[in-house]
Amino acid sequence: MGHRLADASAPARLAGPGEGIGPDELALAARNHGLPLETLRHDLTPPGLHYVLTHYDIPYVPDGTAWRLAVDGRVRRPLSLAPADLAAFPRVTTRVTLECAGNGRALLEPRPVSQPWLVEAVGTAEWTGVPLRVLLAEASVRAEGVEVVFTGADHGVERGVEQDYQRALPMEVAAREDPEVLVAYAMNGAPMPPQHGYPLRLIVPGWYGMAHVKWLRGITVVDEPFTGFQQTAAYRLRRRPEDPGEPVTRIAPRALLVPPGFPDFMSRSRVLRPGPVTLEGRAWSGCAPVTRVDVSTDAGATWREADLEPGDGHRWAWRRWRHPWTAVPGEHVLSARATDADGRTQPLRQPWNRGGFANNLVQRVPVLCLDE
Amino acid sequence: MGHRLADASAPARLAGPGEGIGPDELALAARNHGLPLETLRHDLTPPGLHYVLTHYDIPYVPDGTAWRLAVDGRVRRPLSLAPADLAAFPRVTTRVTLECAGNGRALLEPRPVSQPWLVEAVGTAEWTGVPLRVLLAEASVRAEGVEVVFTGADHGVERGVEQDYQRALPMEVAAREDPEVLVAYAMNGAPMPPQHGYPLRLIVPGWYGMAHVKWLRGITVVDEPFTGFQQTAAYRLRRRPEDPGEPVTRIAPRALLVPPGFPDFMSRSRVLRPGPVTLEGRAWSGCAPVTRVDVSTDAGATWREADLEPGDGHRWAWRRWRHPWTAVPGEHVLSARATDADGRTQPLRQPWNRGGFANNLVQRVPVLCLDE
Numbered sequence: 001m002g003h004r005l006a007d008a009s010a011p012a013r014l015a016g017p018g019e020g021i022g023p024d025e026l027a028l029a030a031r032n033h034g035l036p037l038e039t040l041r042h043d044l045t046p047p048g049l050h051y052v053l054t055h056y057d058i059p060y061v062p063d064g065t066a067w068r069l070a071v072d073g074r075v076r077r078p079l080s081l082a083p084a085d086l087a088a089f090p091r092v093t094t095r096v097t098l099e100c101a102g103n104g105r106a107l108l109e110p111r112p113v114s115q116p117w118l119v120e121a122v123g124t125a126e127w128t129g130v131p132l133r134v135l136l137a138e139a140s141v142r143a144e145g146v147e148v149v150f151t152g153a154d155h156g157v158e159r160g161v162e163q164d165y166q167r168a169l170p171m172e173v174a175a176r177e178d179p180e181v182l183v184a185y186a187m188n189g190a191p192m193p194p195q196h197g198y199p200l201r202l203i204v205p206g207w208y209g210m211a212h213v214k215w216l217r218g219i220t221v222v223d224e225p226f227t228g229f230q231q232t233a234a235y236r237l238r239r240r241p242e243d244p245g246e247p248v249t250r251i252a253p254r255a256l257l258v259p260p261g262f263p264d265f266m267s268r269s270r271v272l273r274p275g276p277v278t279l280e281g282r283a284w285s286g287c288a289p290v291t292r293v294d295v296s297t298d299a300g301a302t303w304r305e306a307d308l309e310p311g312d313g314h315r316w317a318w319r320r321w322r323h324p325w326t327a328v329p330g331e332h333v334l335s336a337r338a339t340d341a342d343g344r345t346q347p348l349r350q351p352w353n354r355g356g357f358a359n360n361l362v363q364r365v366p367v368l369c370l371d372e
Numbered sequence: 373m374g375h376r377l378a379d380a381s382a383p384a385r386l387a388g389p390g391e392g393i394g395p396d397e398l399a400l401a402a403r404n405h406g407l408p409l410e411t412l413r414h415d416l417t418p419p420g421l422h423y424v425l426t427h428y429d430i431p432y433v434p435d436g437t438a439w440r441l442a443v444d445g446r447v448r449r450p451l452s453l454a455p456a457d458l459a460a461f462p463r464v465t466t467r468v469t470l471e472c473a474g475n476g477r478a479l480l481e482p483r484p485v486s487q488p489w490l491v492e493a494v495g496t497a498e499w500t501g502v503p504l505r506v507l508l509a510e511a512s513v514r515a516e517g518v519e520v521v522f523t524g525a526d527h528g529v530e531r532g533v534e535q536d537y538q539r540a541l542p543m544e545v546a547a548r549e550d551p552e553v554l555v556a557y558a559m560n561g562a563p564m565p566p567q568h569g570y571p572l573r574l575i576v577p578g579w580y581g582m583a584h585v586k587w588l589r590g591i592t593v594v595d596e597p598f599t600g601f602q603q604t605a606a607y608r609l610r611r612r613p614e615d616p617g618e619p620v621t622r623i624a625p626r627a628l629l630v631p632p633g634f635p636d637f638m639s640r641s642r643v644l645r646p647g648p649v650t651l652e653g654r655a656w657s658g659c660a661p662v663t664r665v666d667v668s669t670d671a672g673a674t675w676r677e678a679d680l681e682p683g684d685g686h687r688w689a690w691r692r693w694r695h696p697w698t699a700v701p702g703e704h705v706l707s708a709r710a711t712d713a714d715g716r717t718q719p720l721r722q723p724w725n726r727g728g729f730a731n732n733l734v735q736r737v738p739v740l741c742l743d744e
Contacts, residue, residue, distance in 0.1 A: 002743050003701045003702060003703070003740060003741060003742050003743050004742065004743070005643065005742060007740060008636040008639060008641040008643045008740055009636050009638065009639060009641075010638060010639055012638075019392060020391060020392015020393050020394055021392050021393035021394075021397075021398050022392055022393075024638055024639050024640055025393075026393050026401065026478060026488055026490065027490060027640040028638075028640070029398065029401040029402060029488075030401060030405065030406045030478075030488075030489065030490050030492055031405065031406060031408045031409075031492065032405070033402065033403065033404070033405035033424075034402045034403060036403045036426070036429070036430055036567070037403075038429040038430055038432065039430055039432075039566065039567075041432045042432075042566075046565055046566050046567075047419045047420055047565050048419055048420030048421075048422075048424070048565045048567060048568075049420075049430075049565070049566065049567060050420075052405075052420070054408070055637045056634060056635050056637065057408070057410040057634065057635060058408055058410055058411055060410065060411075060413045060414075106398060113638070114638065116398055116401075116402075117402065118398065118399060118402050120402055120403065155634050156634045156635050156636065156637055157634065157635075157636045157637070157643055158636065158637040158638070159638075162634075162643075193418055193419050193420045193421070194411065194414075194418050194421065195408070195411075195418075195420060195421060196420075262428060262429065262527050262528045262529065262534075263428050263429060263528050263529070264380040264381050264528065264529045264530065265427045265428065265528055265529070265530040266381065266382065266384075266396055266400075266485070266486065266530070266531075267380060267381060267382055267396050268396055268399040268400070269380040269381075271377065271380045271529055271534075329375045330375055331375070368375055368379060368380055369375060370375050370376065370377060371374050371375050371376065
């Protein structure tokens with residue numbers, strides 16, 4: 001019997017009714033992690049709390065590794081840069097809220113079998129690097145360049161396809177000035193941790209995480225649309241397996257609550273005592289600025305507008321919101337709902353697709369308020 | 373109908389045959405995380421990759437918080453210290469491998485329903501702080517002090533019991549010189565991240581993680597054995613619910629492999645090509661130094677001794693081991709087995725208890741070696 005690459009991969013599938021999380025999903029959940037929701041209180045997510053999703057292994061890049069970033073393809077002057085060479089280019093720092101395209105997947109019915117995120121696959125960091133448009137100008141893109149392909153050093157197999165992780169952006173996104181795509185080398189003013197892409201990663205403000213290629217070693221200008229696995233097989237919005245599907249791109253609006261009170265260790269139920277409590281959380285959108293957050297304390301029956309903090313100049317980062325509430329004994333379901341300047345808002349019923357992508361269903365936080 | 377604290381908690385239970393991971397276990401897995409096994413290559417676990425397990429919420433301690441650590445109880449001179457006051461005491465840095473007492477739980481049959489760890493709940497860091505024995509001497513412990521109770525700021529409910537997280541150590545462990553228990557304020561030379569206990573935590577070299585109380589605000593000398601929830605209800609080795617059970621204390625020997633080759637994204641199967649490969653990993657024990665690691669490449673049928681790196685003076689940290697192997701096409705199961713100076717080794721059949729604690733069953737890493 002032959003031993004072939006295809007033997008490592010199983011077909012994509014949906015979980016059956018009531019099917020619990022399986023060993024493959026658990027193995028992903030044990031290594032990847034979300035943002036513990038109480039830490040939404042921090043403007044900038046502290047080290048180690050930002051969500052992490054890696055498709056394959058985290059590359060081992062000890063000090064002294066001879067890392068090169070190639071800028072090539074349809075350019076007049078191909079570049080080969082060491083990470084230290086980037087210091088010679090302009091330095092930009094941008095605060096960005098990053099969210100995994102699969103956030104919310106494990107709450108879908110039926111559940112696509114993959115990384116089983118609840119709602120916490122998000123984080124906000126300040127990324128420092130060189131604007132991609134500067135590197136593209138330095139390499140001098142030829143007129144026929146229509147897309148830019150980014151290649152990471154992470155290597156694996158997915159649905160039988162062996163690959164280095166690769167994603168592309170249209171030229172007008174890659175070379176745009178606002179938002180500016182970065183080739184980042186620092187996170188929150190410190191060297192990038194291994195799991196976030198050390199030594200170099202792409203940052204694409206406003207886009208879901210799959211676009212922010214980590215362990216970046218190649219930037220290739222191409223003259224036709226890229227058809228790699230992560231562009232055309234994965235990260236598409238499909239109802240049926242045979243649909244070509246729309247691509248996953250920008251982050252849909254979402255608000256999350258800091259769950260009030262305290263948790264039960266095992267059930268994760270929230271408990272609080274009667275009296276006034278300030279509900280708070282964050283809201284973001286990769287499409288247009290968040291302009292409104294509404295809060296419900298009765299499982300979505302009624303909504304009241306929350307106090308949204310004024311914009312602080314960080315267009316691509318989440319905004320804080322607050323809402324006063326008086327807890328009374330009983331069981332309650334709390335929710336928050338973000339709306340952006342273009343009128344996009346969060347659905348109250350799940351926006352289902354086979355990959356479980358770009359699902360911004362409103363969060364539900366059940367709480368138990370004790371008797372006096 | 374009343375709304376009582378007990379309503380938030382369900383009784384402890386075992387999963388049924390074939391029962392998948394449930395929503396409560398998934399909520400724990402989404403916020404807590406293990407060490408991605410490929411990062412066992414790092415001597416010191418990089419920021420954000422060290423395993424994290426928090427029972428309740430991570431306390432929010434922004435700059436300027438008036439944090440106090442009380443040292444009281446059966447002492448002659450009670451202390452109340454700000455974190456900055458600790459700089460006046462001797463400063464010690466110790467490299468420590470920390471492992472969660474529940475590591476390996478999700479692989480048990482039947483599976484205790486709790487944080488569903490596979491094998492990656494481990495990490496190694498350098499902790500800097502003040503020896504606990506110095507603080508106890510400063511406070512002048514009275515002769516009747518038999519145990520020291522440590523109180524964290526993390527608050528929640530567990531099996532119906534509302535609590536701040538608390539654990540105790542016998543006086544002879546708390547005041548010992550080797551290993552020295554630390555009240556730590558720095559991790560790897562940097563301020564402690566929130567999820568690891570900022571601003572202060574206990575470090576008890578050689579003990580499972582439950583002893584290393586985070587967000588430490590109280591050190592209380594008591595004159596009788598502590599009977600708090602985490603000491604007498606949780607963290608006991610029980611076969612049946614009614615057993616009093618032995619307490620969980622020191623870390624049992626364990627070796628882990630860096631899985632060779634590359635992964636399939638979804639199945640997490642490992643794939644490699646034929647030829648020589650150096651198997652490597654780490655081994656540790658909280659009981660006595662690891663003196664031997666054996667490796668099997670045939671699912672435990674035969675074992676060969678691995679090359680164990682010489683001790684480098686870090687007694688309480690893991691040691692690296694390596695073993696040459698030539699992969700041939702086919703399916704293989706790789707394992708490593710640590711043995712310590714007292715002859716303790718890892719079982720080949722699971723050491724089951726109801727809490728899923730201190731389970732050091734040998735790891736099994738299935739790999740697929742492709743045809744040439």
